[in-house]
Amino acid sequence: MSLRFYNTLTQQVDDFVPADGKTVRMYVCGPTVYNFAHIGNLRTFTFQDILRRWIRARGFETLHVMNITDVDDKIIRSAMQQNVTLEAVTRPFETAFLEDIASLRIQRPEKLVRATEHIPEMVSLIEGLAAKGMTYESDGSIYYRISKFPDYGKLSHNDFGGMIAGARVDVDEYDKENARDFVLWKQKKEGEPSWPTSIGDGRPGWHIECSAMAMKYLGETLDIHAGGIDLTFPHHENEIAQSEGVTGKPFARFWIHAEHLAVDGGKMSKSLGNFYTLRDLVGIGHTPEAVRYLLAAVPYRNKLNFTMDGLKAAALSIERLRNFELRLKTDRFAEGVNDDIAKRAADAFAQFEAAMDDDLNTANALGAVFEFVRETNTIMDAGGFKAGNVDAAMKLLARMDVVFDVLKPTLAEDSLEDSAVDELVAARNAAKKARNFALADSLRAELLDKGIVLEDTKEGTRWKRK
RNA sequence: GGUGCGGUAGCCAAGUGGUAAGGCCAGGGUCUGCAAAACCCUUAUUCGUCGGUUCGAUCCCGACCCGCACCUCCA
Incomplete structure (x- = not known):
C-alpha cells in the first residue's frame, strides 16, 4: 500500500x-x-x-x-x-x-x-x-x-x-x-x-x-x-x-x-497549574526522549491525554526497546539462522511500514515492534535465536528509530565515559571473583549513582545507562 | 445552534463483518553471593446504550446517552 x-x-x-x-x-x-x-x-x-x-x-x-x-x-x-x-x-x-x-x-x-x-x-x-x-x-x-x-x-x-x-x-x-x-x-x-x-x-x-x-x-x-x-x-x-x-x-x-493535547483529561491552563514546558519536565527528572515517545506514540489525529503516569510509562517502554537492543548486541548466539525468527522479523518490518504508511499510525507501528520483541525474547531464552538473526532484528529497531529516535539515551553532563564504566565494571567483577562482595557492592552502588545499571547475566556483566 | 473528533481491560491504545495487537500497572515465575536488572506467564466471553441488517457485528445502518475541540486569540 x-x-x-x-x-x-x-x-x-x-x-x-x-x-x-x-x-x-x-x-x-x-x-x-x-x-x-x-x-x-x-x-x-x-x-x-x-x-x-x-x-x-x-x-x-x-x-x-x-x-x-x-x-x-x-x-x-x-x-x-x-x-x-x-x-x-x-x-x-x-x-x-x-x-x-x-x-x-x-x-x-x-x-x-x-x-x-x-x-x-x-x-x-x-x-x-x-x-x-x-x-x-x-x-x-x-x-x-x-x-x-x-x-x-x-x-x-x-x-x-x-x-x-x-x-x-x-x-x-x-x-x-x-x-x-x-x-x-x-x-x-x-x-x-x-x-x-x-x-x-x-x-x-x-x-x-x-x-x-x-x-x-x-x-x-x-x-x-x-x-x-x-x-x-x-x-x-x-x-x-x-x-x-x-x-x-x-x-x-x-x-x-x-489534534490537541489535554493534560489530566482537561484543557491545559496556567491557572490550573498543569501548564508544562519541556524545561519543566526535564527539570523534574524526565528525559526528553520519554516526552518525545509519549507525544509520538499516540496517533496524531487522536487527542492525547498527557499525564505524569503516561510519561513514566513512556520511559519504561523505551527501556524495553533499549534492553532488547542491548541483548542483541551483547548476548552470544549460536551460529546459523532461525527461519522462524527471520520470518517474524520480516513480518514485523512489513507491519511497521504499513502502519506508518497508513496515516502515520504510530501506535500500530510500535505494536508490531513490541510483539516481535516479546516473541524474540522468548525464543532467545529458549536458545533458539541465532547469530544470523541479529541483523534482521537490528534492522527492525533501526527502522523504528528512524522515525521515533528514542534508542539513544540523552547523556547527562556528569556521566562517565564508556571506558571509565568498563574499568569499574571490570574492577567489580574482579572483586566478585575474589568473593569480596563488600567491594563489589560498593562499586555497583557507585556506578548506579552515576546512572549506570549493571546486569549480571549468564554470559557476564553488561551495563546500561538509566 | 453549526462543524469536527471520540467513548475498547486499572491507565494509554491498535484493530477487523467471523469472534479482541501492543505498552504501563498488578499478580505469579525464571535467574542470582545477596540484590538489582532482565526475561517469561497470567490479566476484556467483551468493545457507551438500545434497536436493525446479517448465518454471524466491537467493526455496517438508525436512534439515544456521555465527553472533548473549534466556531473569538490559541499547537
Whole structure:
C-alpha cells in the first residue's frame, strides 16, 4: 500500500505523492515566540517531525519551511510592558524554542523564516489582492473581502454563505463589511512597531505572513500544509482565501492537522497549574526522549491525554526497546539462522511500514515492534535465536528509530565515559571473583549513582545507562 | 445552534463483518553471593446504550446517552 494521509480538505485519507514525484514541499505553522513552547505546542511539532521523517524514510526529499512569528499582538504587548524592542522579546524565545526542539530530537526544517523579514512579500501579496478588488480599507486598515472568495469555508467545512453582513454582526465589528472579513494590514498605532510601506505605515495581520512566506519558498501550490487542528479555522481558511485569491490555484494539496493535547483529561491552563514546558519536565527528572515517545506514540489525529503516569510509562517502554537492543548486541548466539525468527522479523518490518504508511499510525507501528520483541525474547531464552538473526532484528529497531529516535539515551553532563564504566565494571567483577562482595557492592552502588545499571547475566556483566 | 473528533481491560491504545495487537500497572515465575536488572506467564466471553441488517457485528445502518475541540486569540 502506498503512503497516505488524512486530508482535512477532502475529509478522507488520500494517497500521497508529491506533485513532482520527488520533493515534498511542506509548510508548517511554527511558534509565536513570546513565551516558552508548552507541551501542547511540542506535540504538534513532534507530529510534524514524525511526518517529515516518515516522508524521508519513504524515499522522498523534503523542502520543509517553518515560520517564526515574531510580530503579533501578544509580542507587542509584552514589548510595550517591558519597554523593549520586539527583538528583545522574540529572540530569546526563538533560541529557547530551537533548543527545545533540538532536545526533543525534532529535525530542523530546511528553512526557518521570520515574519518580520518578509514584510515586502506580504505587502505585494496584499497589493495583488487589492488589484483584484478583494480588499477594502476601513479606518486606515486593510481588510479581506470574503464575499469575493466563493470557496471560503471549504477547509473547515463551514457554510458561511448565509452570513449576511449585519445579520449577526457584533456591534464592535461595524468597521467590517462582513463579520468574517479579516484584517490583512493594520494601520500604525502610536507606540506600536510599524513598517513604512506602499500600502501605508502599519503592520501585518495574523494570516498574511504564512501565505507570503509559503509561496515565496515553496511556490503557489504546496504539497502539504500542516499545523495544529485549531488553526483550521480561521487561520488556514484565511490563508487559502489570501493565496488562492491571488493565484487562482490550490494553495495546498494536503492539509494535515494534529489534534490537541489535554493534560489530566482537561484543557491545559496556567491557572490550573498543569501548564508544562519541556524545561519543566526535564527539570523534574524526565528525559526528553520519554516526552518525545509519549507525544509520538499516540496517533496524531487522536487527542492525547498527557499525564505524569503516561510519561513514566513512556520511559519504561523505551527501556524495553533499549534492553532488547542491548541483548542483541551483547548476548552470544549460536551460529546459523532461525527461519522462524527471520520470518517474524520480516513480518514485523512489513507491519511497521504499513502502519506508518497508513496515516502515520504510530501506535500500530510500535505494536508490531513490541510483539516481535516479546516473541524474540522468548525464543532467545529458549536458545533458539541465532547469530544470523541479529541483523534482521537490528534492522527492525533501526527502522523504528528512524522515525521515533528514542534508542539513544540523552547523556547527562556528569556521566562517565564508556571506558571509565568498563574499568569499574571490570574492577567489580574482579572483586566478585575474589568473593569480596563488600567491594563489589560498593562499586555497583557507585556506578548506579552515576546512572549506570549493571546486569549480571549468564554470559557476564553488561551495563546500561538509566 | 453549526462543524469536527471520540467513548475498547486499572491507565494509554491498535484493530477487523467471523469472534479482541501492543505498552504501563498488578499478580505469579525464571535467574542470582545477596540484590538489582532482565526475561517469561497470567490479566476484556467483551468493545457507551438500545434497536436493525446479517448465518454471524466491537467493526455496517438508525436512534439515544456521555465527553472533548473549534466556531473569538490559541499547537
